[in-house]
Amino acid sequence: METLGFMLAALSPFNLLLAVAGVAAGIIIGSLPGLSATMAVAVLVPVTFGMPTESALILLGAIYTGAIYGGSYAAILVNTPGTPSAIATTFDGYPMARRGDGDLAVTLSTLSSVIGGLVGGLALFCLAPLLALVALKFGPVEYFWLAIFGLTLISSLSEGSTLKGFIGAGIGLLLSTVGVAVVGGDTRYTFGSQFLLGGVETISALIGLYCIPVLIELVATPSEHLKPPEASRGVRFREGVTLMFKGKWNALRSAIIGTIVAILPGAGGSIASLVSYSEARRASPRSEQFGKGEPDGIIATETANNATVGGGFIPTFVLGIPGTPPDAVILGALLVQGFRTGPEMFTTNASVTYTFMGGLLVATVLMLPIGLLIGRYAFKSIVSVPKAILVPTIAFMTVIGTYAIRNNPFDVVVMVVLGVAGWLLARWGIKPSPIVLGLILGPIAEQGFVQGYLMGNATGSVAGVFFGRPLSLGIIALTVLFALYPLWSARRKRTHGEVVAHEQST
């Protein structure tokens, strides 16, 4: 009962106002490529110092959740994920926008994000201490296999041939080795340039690989960017709800996957949305429609990535280990306020913790009206703005966004070079998604491998460390399953087809 009282404190006018402002600001920031959730949260930390801790947390949490959702706008309308967790949203979101259903896609993304956010938030509220234990079961070896799993998924998922998917992932892995290695400390592939010491920054690569090819295509083709809708038809809310209702199991499954994956520090949103996307495709009767503008694809990725918000707070609050980069900033802000994470958060500081959780849920619900409103304008403006303005505006944003991440001008150079390279590679059938995922997962795989190897040496059995733990064996089994599934289903289809043909001939 007391807990409920704390949660209701989130509804005080001041807290409510912060939630509204936070969600709106977050959506706008998240929708601009390059302005990430981490940056939004970091910029606002000093503002929160004058506030009560729970209000500060609500503001930061609202911005965070808004930004993750806002990332889907750019993914759908410009084919550029605003955040890494929106990568898989481009698969179906952009094709939908191309054929004139951008408004529907944005509505679906809004509904899905709200549902995902609610599931993640409720998991944080009900199961946090329990789920935090799951995070600790994951050692270096499990992270290594998880990264391999993610790479297998992306290679087989992305459109076009699996082989080219693997080539793309390999390019991403190579790019991820640039800079100072975390494990071992050696400097690799910097060619003597101090600017490359920090490696290829993920968001810069994301902007370059996705955004630049879109810009080049926009300039190179005379047709308009997106097909404008025939008539003004609102946000197509009813249509969205119907689709959402049809995809309810998909949404629930994706939200649960998102919550669980988010508990693992470092793995985060990109893996969560990929896993749920591939699950949705596998389970769907229209699996061949995925990647061509299938609404279920958007539902899967957007529920999953917003579920990671609540899920990511679980290790942050219970263990003091940030689940995602924005969580790290929020954790730092808590420490500055003299606030400890751990069991105290649920005992002595329960009022703050539960008020915050209440606020996060309120912010998530607020995403529905605010998101639909902003989404409608985002869609309208992208569709109606003439190319001559759209292209320079996006180009300007890519440069500013890339520079702002680390205040490093060289990142802009990397972004443009990767963008042009990405455009050439895409013409050749190698898509950006495997490259970016290789870049994100490469370090996780590398560190996990070296750490596991060192652990194996210490115990005298490297093979035992890598193949002897039930959890790793589970992930390996899943990897094999997912890698072989397309082959298996293709064969089944073929034999099935033969049987049909046979029956017809007799």
Add this chain to the structure above:
Amino acid sequence: MRQRNTIHACLKAASAMAAALLFSTTLQAQESQFPERDVQYIIPFGPGGESDISARLQQKYFQQITGNQLIIQYMAGGGGAVGWSQLNEMDGDGYTIMGTNLPHIILQPMQQGAGYQTEDIKNFIFFHYSPDALLVTNDSPYKTLDDFIAAAKKTPGAVTVSGSGTYSANDIANQRFEALADITTTYIPFKGTGASVAALLGDQVQAEWGYTTTAANHSDKMRPLAVATDERHPLFPDVPTFKELGYDMTGGAYRGIAVPRSTPDDVTRELSEIFSDINANPEFRKSMEALGFVLIDEDVDQVEDFLAEQQRQYQRVAERMDAGQ
């Protein structure tokens, strides 16, 4: 309210700049009033780490003392090297300062391609350090440091210890202690303290090289076996220092601040005094100590000797590491 302050500060900064353009000569005469506008404080890491938290704590008192804001910016990359290698190209007017860390600025230039030398960096103060600490989980079989040493002696290399990074403070602490106690352990580097803590709490490793700050943040789940301070840390009155137990080891991750080399000496001195004043504030000291930091005051007059001594120490460890490879 805060926002109004920021707007106000912006206006003030703008008018100060306009004044500087018009009356640059008169301004030079008034240099003792430094700072006249907000100061940019660049942290060469991402937000959320200990360097960021320390800067955030200084921010409030900087405003109290000078009436101007300390604006924190991040320039992450290469474990700080990306920022430090560009420091001297920035404006040397005292309005741009950058956080510096030990052992990073000593160890990185020993590697190839760091893009700067230790001597290039004009530090004006080192204000605190996170003391090294050897940490175990609460239910670990190692009750004392001796238990840990005995286990490591029994089967050399079998005891695994997590830490953040290679050639980092944690790695160095492990090397130093291995030499002092004549033991061999397996050091496993992780990306950041968070991942290193997770490895310890998940029983992936048997111990962790971290800091008193780590132990303070996770006091419900882990305990230090010993800490590398001169005297026992007020947060852990029951935990012995390495020195008490006969291992001559004090130190950890030191934090300081530097200016671009072109910054005039009198401005540098003003900055050093401001940050010494912050360090002297009892309220500031209290919040720093509650987080597990130990405050030091190696100001502009002492910083050179301090660095030289630190450099000697790390040189010895680095030589040992090279010999071991």
